[in-house]
Amino acid sequence: MAALRQSAVSLQSNLPYASRSLRPLPSLNLSFSATIPSLKLPSSVRSRGGPRMSATVxxxxxxxxxxxxQSNNTLDTTIVDVEKVEKVFSDPDVLNFFASPIIDTEKKRQVLDEIVKSYALQPHVANFIxxxxxxxxxxxxxxxxxxxxxxxxxxxxxxxxxxSSVIKLQPDxxxxxxxxxxxxxxxxxxxxKNVIDPSLVAGFTIRYGNSGSKLIDMSIKTQLQEIASQLDLGDIQLAL
Incomplete structure (x- = not known):
């Protein structure tokens, strides 16, 4: 798994505000193995209903x-772990490995043990996976x-x-x-959540609200499109 990279970008705003951000996740070391106890879920959750999971399940x-x-008073730390897990399993190679029916379950457990160790996941999150x-x-x-x-x-x-930005934005x-x-x-x-979108050329966009319904667009891509529209250059392909 490729290590996550963090690049610097300059913004004009200098507001005095600080927030938590995740550090780059470490690389996996397949030499580690550990035993993780099971987490119990309701039987209605454990039942299967087909190859794809419904939104309800x-x-x-x-x-x-x-x-x-909530019962463990770890809601805030669990969301941090969930963000780590999302980064890990967003890698198609990792997801395909665990989803493959031909790979032995014990081998999957060994790799999962190593993920838990490398990314310092809490026991209940490890149990869940x-x-x-x-x-x-x-x-x-x-x-x-x-x-x-x-x-x-x-x-x-x-x-x-x-x-969304062309490169990772700095935490500040x-x-x-x-x-x-x-x-x-x-x-x-x-x-x-900072996601990479090279098509923006420069600048960034912000989506928030219900299902990302609100958009703040400060990208160069949009500015170039607006300029082309004003100059009646809609049919001309801009060289970006």
Whole structure:
């Protein structure tokens, strides 16, 4: 798995605000192995209904994890772990490995043990992933993560803002964006996700609100399109 890289970018805003950001995740070391106890889920969640998980079942898994985190008073640290897990399983090679029916379950457990160790996941999060492996639901883990984030945001009055940029933004710049989104949305808390989109050329976009319905576009790509439209250059391909 390629290591995550973090690049610097300059913004004009200099608002004095700080927020938590995840550090780059470490590389996996296949020499580690550990035993992780099972986490119990309701029987209605454990039942299978086909090759793809329905939104209802994904929501049930997410709610079960959120309930456990609440009971352990670890909701805030669990969302951090969930963000780590999302980064790990967003790698197609990792997801395909765990979803493959021809790879021995014990081998999957060994690699999962190493992921747990490398990324310092809490035991209940590790247990949860083990259940998905055992029940052959691991291929839907990204759907479950999205549902969990929705549950977390509702429970904590948190606004999710997805910031798209050409390169990774620095934590202080993301903190400035978070503060502005908080003012605009009135939310108690703001979580920032920084995703890479090379097509923007430069600058960034911010999506927040219900299902990302609100957009703040500060990208060079949009500015170039507006200039082309004003100059009646819509049929001309810009060399970006």
């Amino acid at each position: 994904a929501s049930s898994y997410a709610s079960a994890l959120a309930d456990l985190a 083990n259940i998905l492996v055992d029940s052959q639901r691991i291929d839907t883990i990204i759907d479950i993560i999205k549902e969990f984030e929705t549950v977390y945001n509702n429970l904590t009055n948190t606004e999710l803002a997805v910031v 710049h993301l903190a400035q964006i978070a503060k502005q989104v908080q003012k605009l949305s009135g939310a108690k808390n703001v979580r920032i």
